[in-house]
Amino acid sequence: MRGKIKILDIETGNLAIFINPEDAEQWRIHPNDLVKIESGKRYIYGSAFIGNIVEKGEIGISKDVLSIHQFSNGEIVSLSPAGTPESVKYIKKKMRGEKLKKVEIETIVRDIVDRKLRNTEISAFVSAIEINGLDMEEIAALTIAMAETGDMLDIERKPIMDIHSIGGVPGNKTNVIVVPIVAAAGLTIPKTSSRAITSAAGTADVVEVLTNVTLTLEEIKRIVEKIGACLVWGGALNLAPADDLMIHVERRLSLDPRGLMLASIMAKKYAIGSQYILIDIPTGKGAKVESMEEARSLARDFIELGKRLGQYVEVAITYGGQPIGYTVGPALEAKEALETLMTGRGPGSLVEKAIGLAGLLLEMGGAAPKGKGKIIAREILEKGKAYQKMREIIEEQGGDPDIKPEDIPIGDKTYTIHAQTNGYVTAIDNRGITAIAREAGAPEDKGAGIRLHVKVGDKVKEGDPLFTIHAESESRLDKAIVLARRLEPIKIEGMVLQVIENL
Amino acid sequence: MRGKIKILDIETGNLAIFINPEDAEQWRIHPNDLVKIESGKRYIYGSAFIGNIVEKGEIGISKDVLSIHQFSNGEIVSLSPAGTPESVKYIKKKMRGEKLKKVEIETIVRDIVDRKLRNTEISAFVSAIEINGLDMEEIAALTIAMAETGDMLDIERKPIMDIHSIGGVPGNKTNVIVVPIVAAAGLTIPKTSSRAITSAAGTADVVEVLTNVTLTLEEIKRIVEKIGACLVWGGALNLAPADDLMIHVERRLSLDPRGLMLASIMAKKYAIGSQYILIDIPTGKGAKVESMEEARSLARDFIELGKRLGQYVEVAITYGGQPIGYTVGPALEAKEALETLMTGRGPGSLVEKAIGLAGLLLEMGGAAPKGKGKIIAREILEKGKAYQKMREIIEEQGGDPDIKPEDIPIGDKTYTIHAQTNGYVTAIDNRGITAIAREAGAPEDKGAGIRLHVKVGDKVKEGDPLFTIHAESESRLDKAIVLARRLEPIKIEGMVLQVIENL
Known part of the structure; x- marks a missing residue:
């Protein structure tokens, strides 16, 4: 049939195409049938919804459709039922x-x-x-196909460096520090990051506290060619769009097959034109990768896949058994990262990791002799050159470069959990910390999250503060407190783990 | 949140629950999130759609929701986001x-x-x-779970007989004849059938030409307790509802794993209370089951599953290599079946199969001595007792028992394909015949379909009619002719199968 587009103010999360019951009967289209709409060179498939919210001869489209193609109200398109895809x-x-x-x-x-x-x-x-x-040949084909069916970036500066941290460790704002160090050394690093999916803050959520992260590919190209770096949200770009659609399904099934994980990460890098890629695999209890054996096997796969894609990949296996630094949640992490960049000093777990990773990138990109990368990275951080580069990034992306840590609003509804016994901190449960921060409102509430007062190995006395929950509303705070009491995410040696009552 | 139900005139094929963007933001609900609505003991899950077609505080539901629970406009229900199901x-x-x-x-x-x-x-x-x-223990558990999560029928007549034909063979109106024979012998057979999914006519589509097939479970109980039989559409009933939802997915993937096929068929039988079940497995090229080996293995599984469910199952492997009888399509098949019932005579492939299967059921149900079932079944058919029972079925289900074959409207746009050579008919391609009948409009257009003029083994001369396509509209007829010319579904010995031109 041919019909007139009517843009409906409905978001379905998929592509919905509405037709009138009379048209549906005439064209033998049933609810949820796959249909194709096309006009000239633009075409898209979607699910047929049938109802009187469109007139006969009208073809309603949900707003989701507009994210793919710009159709306009009243435009004439053709609609046809589609069979089973080949x-x-x-x-x-x-x-x-x-x-x-x-x-x-x-x-x-x-x-x-x-x-x-x-x-x-x-x-x-x-x-x-x-x-x-999937075998490695299939993974490589999948990676390239995913990249090439989306937009690709071509930056006229070489070499292009990149870094990716496998998820699972709360508080991992490391790359907010790595990227300006690497760019301050003269290398090019167009860093795209994701928002939190199951974590309390993705790198994009953290950077968004400091500056705008939703940029077009043209803006990214201009900025990176000018200052050598960016820190943007990859989700705003049409990079490897098949990946996002597959990840949605994986998430619903809580599946993450290795072949898809590799292809997902590397397709985005391939699309952005990265040539030298450092993969950070935080390893430890409660991280995505829990054993060294698994980390090493994954590392080999990344390196092998890189070879097939024409990319030089190195892998750093880092300690992921507890949160990085002392903060978890977008604003809290942005504050900690900004303080570290401004002063050149910060929590050991954050600074050592950041300069370690940055150092490797400097060596990979030829900006430091082999074995000297970390020293040079530390110097760049301590001398304020990384902070200077971060100011440029903030400014070019549309933020205020003069932003100070104390300007960043943190959730003012707080509650502190205290040690119930003397002893040493033996473990901080990553998953528990993430769950509590999310319950407090992170990542949607930027100011929500957790500030740790101790790390593994610290000695505490009964009554010492262990961590403070920050929230933007009392109701979220209350829910987070309930969860914190139940999970007890910080374990102290000698602590009674559970009491079995004599009922 | 709590909100007021607003019933929307939209069918999505799934359960869609619409909320206003303001509510979505407040309750952190994203498009396509799983949400639960409940009111008292009624609850249902659905996909969240977000848009201004409902006001803040309103909860819109698609019409699909009403097929599960009767919600009314303005009713207050609670809505909550649901996590990943256990x-x-x-x-x-x-x-x-x-x-x-x-x-x-x-x-x-x-x-x-x-x-x-x-x-x-x-x-x-x-x-x-x-x-x-799935192993047999899992299949049995699945079958019972599927039956028990839907409605169950309890007919106060014993024993309850049943028959099911595995699909794939066009023109298989056999059970329209088997059921009245079995009931005329005094046995009870509450037969539910499906509509065509991928075929040109399901038994329910055929019977619907003669009488109403959309009945409630209460009506079925009343009718079967009165006359011993019914011929109804199972899809109108809430029998093993999980099965329909799984079949939708299987169909989209063109999958039909054996464990699910067994559970699907037997769950409906279990729900209807069947005790003695005859499974007909038409076997041959172009049928669902193509080899005798596969048919025998499937037969063993049906018998074994029946044992675990407390049902006595026999299996008949029948010839399924060409269409049954001479007609394909709802009205054409209804006409052929009615003629056969009225006269007691009909095409050998139809009559012999029908009395063979009916005979087995008579023996299983104790209405005929072992080895005598077929003779008694033939007698019931030839003496008009089956026709008399069919009249009762038609009347009780709301049709006109005096309906005559010549009353049945057949598509009057016709085209006949003729033999292009002399020879013997060596094959009639089931899939090709089905495809052409569907292209002509079957099963939606009841009068559309195919009338065969020959069967396998017949001798034909060049120019003899092979089959006639019936359609209700010229446009469908034209499409069917194009397909028929391309597929050439009737093969004649000595026929040139393909010409390779010397280009």
């Missing part, structure tokens, strides 16, 4: 445990981007990969 | 290849029925089963 055959091939060809993977990825494959089919693909795996 | 853990367990416990399967099925698991999660479950399989 790529379903290849998904079934992976279910049978067979290896997929490059062209088959490309077809799947193209169909995901076109929304021809919806969550149901993507879920089958993700499940098949979870069960039957 | 049953996702068990789906992941099946992904790891582990055996599921009864209670785990029950939780998955319950969550499917509550719509807590949506297509994305169901797809992961179906994929895991496709890859890792």
